[in-house]
Amino acid sequence: MPLALEFRDAEGFLTGRFSFPLSLAVAVVILAVSLGRKWSKSGCWMALAVAGQAAAIQAIEAGKMMHYQHYKALGRLIPESDPPVLLFLALQSVLVAAGLRGKLGVILAWLLRQFGWWRLAAIAALAFGASATVSRDAAFYAAELALAVFLAALNLANIVLAAWDLPAESAAALRRRFGAPHDDVQPGGLDRFAIVGAVWVTAVAAVLSYFSYERHPHIPDEVVYIYHARYLAAGMLSMPAPPDLDAFHLNLMNYEKDRWFCPVPPGWPFLLAVGEFLGAGWLVNPILGGLVVLLAYLLLREIAPRRTARLAVLLLCLSPWHLFMSMNFMTHNFTLLCALVAAWAVARSRRGGGARWAWLAGCATGVGSLIRPLDGLIAGAIVGLWALGLGARRLTLPSLAAFAAGAALVGAAVLPYNRLLTGDPLKAPIMAYTDKYYGPKTNALGFGPERGLGWPLDPYPGHTPLESLIN
Numbered sequence: 001m002p003l004a005l006e007f008r009d010a011e012g013f014l015t016g017r018f019s020f021p022l023s024l025a026v027a028v029v030i031l032a033v034s035l036g037r038k039w040s041k042s043g044c045w046m047a048l049a050v051a052g053q054a055a056a057i058q059a060i061e062a063g064k065m066m067h068y069q070h071y072k073a074l075g076r077l078i079p080e081s082d083p084p085v086l087l088f089l090a091l092q093s094v095l096v097a098a099g100l101r102g103k104l105g106v107i108l109a110w111l112l113r114q115f116g117w118w119r120l121a122a123i124a125a126l127a128f129g130a131s132a133t134v135s136r137d138a139a140f141y142a143a144e145l146a147l148a149v150f151l152a153a154l155n156l157a158n159i160v161l162a163a164w165d166l167p168a169e170s171a172a173a174l175r176r177r178f179g180a181p182h183d184d185v186q187p188g189g190l191d192r193f194a195i196v197g198a199v200w201v202t203a204v205a206a207v208l209s210y211f212s213y214e215r216h217p218h219i220p221d222e223v224v225y226i227y228h229a230r231y232l233a234a235g236m237l238s239m240p241a242p243p244d245l246d247a248f249h250l251n252l253m254n255y256e257k258d259r260w261f262c263p264v265p266p267g268w269p270f271l272l273a274v275g276e277f278l279g280a281g282w283l284v285n286p287i288l289g290g291l292v293v294l295l296a297y298l299l300l301r302e303i304a305p306r307r308t309a310r311l312a313v314l315l316l317c318l319s320p321w322h323l324f325m326s327m328n329f330m331t332h333n334f335t336l337l338c339a340l341v342a343a344w345a346v347a348r349s350r351r352g353g354g355a356r357w358a359w360l361a362g363c364a365t366g367v368g369s370l371i372r373p374l375d376g377l378i379a380g381a382i383v384g385l386w387a388l389g390l391g392a393r394r395l396t397l398p399s400l401a402a403f404a405a406g407a408a409l410v411g412a413a414v415l416p417y418n419r420l421l422t423g424d425p426l427k428a429p430i431m432a433y434t435d436k437y438y439g440p441k442t443n444a445l446g447f448g449p450e451r452g453l454g455w456p457l458d459p460y461p462g463h464t465p466l467e468s469l470i471n
Contacts, residue, residue, distance in 0.1 A: 007021070016057070016058070016062055017058070017082065019054050019057060019058075020051075020054045020055055020057075020058055020082070020084070020085055020088075022054070023050050023051045023053070023054030023055075024051050024054075026047075026050050026051075027047035027048070027050045027051040028047070030043055030046055030047040030050065031043065031044060031047045034046075034047075038167045038169070038170065039165075039166055039167050039170050041165040042162050042163070042164075042165040042166040042167070042170075045099070045158060045159075045161045045162035045165060046162045048092055048095060048096075048158055049155060049158040049159055049162060051088060051092075052088070052089070052092040052154065052155055052158055053155050055085045055088045055089050055092070056089070056151040056154075056155060058082065058085045059071050059072055059085075059147070059151065060072075065456070066455070066456045066457060067456050067457070068133045068457065069133065070132070070133055070135065070144060071132060071144045071147050071148055071151075089151075089154075092154060092158065093154060096154055096157050096158050096161065099157075099161045100157060100161070103161075103164065107160065127152070128148075128149045128152060128153070129145075131145065131148035131149055131151075131152045132144045132145040132147075132148035132149075134470045175307075177310075178306075178307045178310045178311055185302075185303065185304060185305060186301075186305075186306070187301050187302045187347075187351060188301050188306070189298070189301075190294060190297065190298065193297075193310055193313070194293065194294055194297035194298075194313060195294070197293045197297075197313050197314070197316075197317040198290035198291070198293040198294045199290065200317055201286075201289045201290045201292075201293050201316075201317055201322065201323065201326060202286045202287055202289060202290035202326075203286075204323055205285065205286035205289045205290075205323055205326035205327040206283060206286040206327075208323065208324075208327040209282050209283070209285070209286055209327040209328070210282070212327070213282070213327050213328060215282035217329055218328070220250070220251045220252060221252065221264075221330065222328060222329035222330060223250060224250060224251070224252040224253055224262045224264065225262075225264070225268060225269055225272060225329050225330075225331070226272070226276070226281065226329060227250075227253070227262055228261075228262035228264065228266075228269035228272075228273075229269045229270075229272035229273040229275070229276045229281060230273070230276050231261075232266075232269055232270060232273040233273040233274075233276045233277040237261065237417075237420055237421065238259040238260065238261035238421065239259060239260055239261065240258070240259060241255070241256065241257060241258050241259055241260055242260065245260075248260070252264060252433070254429065254432070254433045254436070261421060261429070263421070263428075263429035263430045263432065263433035264429075264430055265370055265371060265372065265373055265414070265428070265430065266370060266414070266417055267331075267334065267367060267368075267369075267370030267371035267372075268331040268334050268335075268371045270370075271284065271334055272284055272329070281329070282329075285325070285326050285327065285328060285329065285330070285333050286326050286327060288326065288333040288334055288337055289322065289323070289325070289326025289327075289333055290326075291337055292316070292322070292326075292333060292336055292337050292340060293313055293316055293317060295337060295340035295341055295344055296312065296313055296316055296340055297309055297310075297313045298344050299340055299343050299344040299347065300312055300313070302344065302347035302348070302351070303347060331371050331372055332372075334371050335368055335371045335372045335375050335376065335379075338364045338365070338367045338368035338371065338376070338379070339364075339368055339375075339379035339383070341360070341361070341364035342361045342362075342364040342365045342368070342379065342380070342383045343361075343383050343386070345357045345358065345360040345361035345364065346358065346361045346383055346386055346387050346395065346403070349361065349387075349395055349399050349403075350387075350392060350393055350395060354396075354398075354399060355396075355398045355399045355401070355402035356402070357399075358387070358395055358398075358399035358400065358402040358403040358406070359402040359403065359405070359406045360406070361383060361387070361403050361406065362402060362403040362404060362405060362406025362407035362408075362409075362410070363406040363407070363409075363410045364406075365379065365380040365383060365384075365403075365406070365407040365410075365411075366406060366407045366408070366409065366410025366411035366412075366413075367410055368380065369407075369410075369411045369414070370410070370411065370413065370414055373428070374445075376411075380407060384403070384407075387399070387400060387403055388400070414428070430443065431443060431444075434453065438453050438454075446463075447462070447463050447464055447465060447468075448462055448463065449461060449462035450462065451463035
C-alpha cells in the first residue's frame with residue numbers, strides 16, 4: 001500500500017507517474033512472449049521502446065489545467081525527475097547507440113535513395129521542429145527543443161532497430177499480410193482487416209468512456225454539448241429561463257429573460273441527442289470512432305494500394321489521440337467522419353458512380369459545416385477542389401452541380417436555426433454569444449487587438465500573423 005500511494009494524488013487517483021511502472025510491466029510481457037522465438041532480438045528492442053517512450057513522457061510538465069505543455073528545463077530535469085526514469089533513459093541511450101554502430105551509414109543511404117536530400121531535410125525539420133512548444137524565452141525554447149529532439153530521435157532510432165532485427169521470414173509474412181508495396185490502385189470494399197480495426201476502436205473507446213471517463217463530461221465544452229443534446233432530445237430549441245441565473249451559470253450558455261440555450265453550432269448536439277434519447281450518449285463517439293476507421297479505409301482503397309490503406313488504418317487504430325477523441329463528448333470525430341464521407345463519395349463519383357455519389361459528397365460537406373463551420377469550410381474547399389480536377393480527373397458537370405446543390409441545401413439548414421435563436425438568419429448564435437459576453441469581433445476571423453477570448457492557450461492579447469504561424 002505505501003508503494004501504491006506514491007503514484008496517487010491527495011484524492012487517491014493515479015497520477016501520471018504511474019505510466020512508467022505500467023510501461024515496464026508491458027515491456028516485461030513483450031520480453032516474455034518474445035524470448036526463445038526467432039524475433040526475440042526485435043522483441044527486446046520493442047520492449048525497450050515501450051518503456052522508453054513512457055520514460056520520455058515523464059519529462060513533460062502536463063498538469064491538470066489548460067496550458068501549453070513543456071519539457072522540464074535541463075536544469076530541473078535531473079533534480080525533479082524520478083531517478084529510475086533518468087537511469088532508464090540513460091540506459092536506453094547507451095543501448096540504442098550501441099545498436100546503431102555500423103548501421104547508420106546504411107540507414108542514411110536508404111533514406112537518401114527514398115527521399116533525396118531536400119525531402120529528407122524538410123521531413124526532419126517538420127518532425128523535429130514541432131517537437132517542442134514555442135516559448136517567449138528564446139534560451140529556454142532552444143534548450144527545450146534540444147531535449148525534445150534528442151528524445152524523439154532516441155525513440156525513433158529504437159523503433160528502427162526493432163524493425164532492423166526482425167527476421168526476414170517475419171518481415172516477409174508482414175508484407176504478405178499488408179500487400180505488395182507497389183500494387184496498383186484497385187478500389188475495393190471493406191474486408192476483415194478494416195472491420196476488426198473498427199471493432200477494436202469502438203470497443204476500446206467504449207471501455208475507456210465507461211470506466212475511465214465515467215460517461216461524464218470533463219471539460220466545459222462537453223457539459224454544454226450534453227445539455228444541448230438533452231433539451232433537443234426533449235423537443236426544445238431552448239429551455240425556459242432558470243429561476244436563479246447565478247446558480248445555473250455555465251460558459252457557452254446564453255441567458256435571456258425568458259430562455260437560455262447553448263449557442264454552439266447544432267450539428268453535433270443533434271446527433272448526440274439521438275444517443276441521449278436512447279440513454280447512451282456516451283456511446284456515440286466510440287461508434288463514430290469505428291466508422292471513421294471504415295471510411296478511412298474505403299477512401300484509401302480508392303486512391304492508394306491496399307498496403308498503404310492497411311498501414312494507415314493500423315496507425316489510426318493504434319493512435320492514442322484517435323482513441324481519446326473516440327471516448328469523449330467532443331465534436332471532432334463527427335467532423336472527421338463527414339470529411340471522409342465527402343472525399344470517398346467524390347472518389348466513387350469519379351469512378352463512375354455519377355451524380356448520386358457527388359450529391360452524397362455535397363450533403364456530407366454541408367453536415368460538416370453544421371458541426372464546426374470553419375473546419376467544414378476547409379474540408380469542403382479541399383474536397384471541392386479535388387472534384388474540380390486538382391490532383392485528379394474532374395467530375396462531370398452534372399456531378400459538380402449535384403455536389404454544390406447537396407452542400408448548399410444541407411448547409412442552409414442553419415439559416416432558419418439561426419433565425420429562431422438570434423432573429424437573424426445570417427447571425428450565428430455563437431457569434432452573438434461571443435459579441436455579447438466577450439466583446440465585438442472577439443470570435444471573428446482575421447487579425448487585430450480585439451480578437452480572442454483570453455484563453456490560457458492565447459499567449460498574447462489579440463491575434464497576429466506571428467501567433468498564427470506559432471499555432
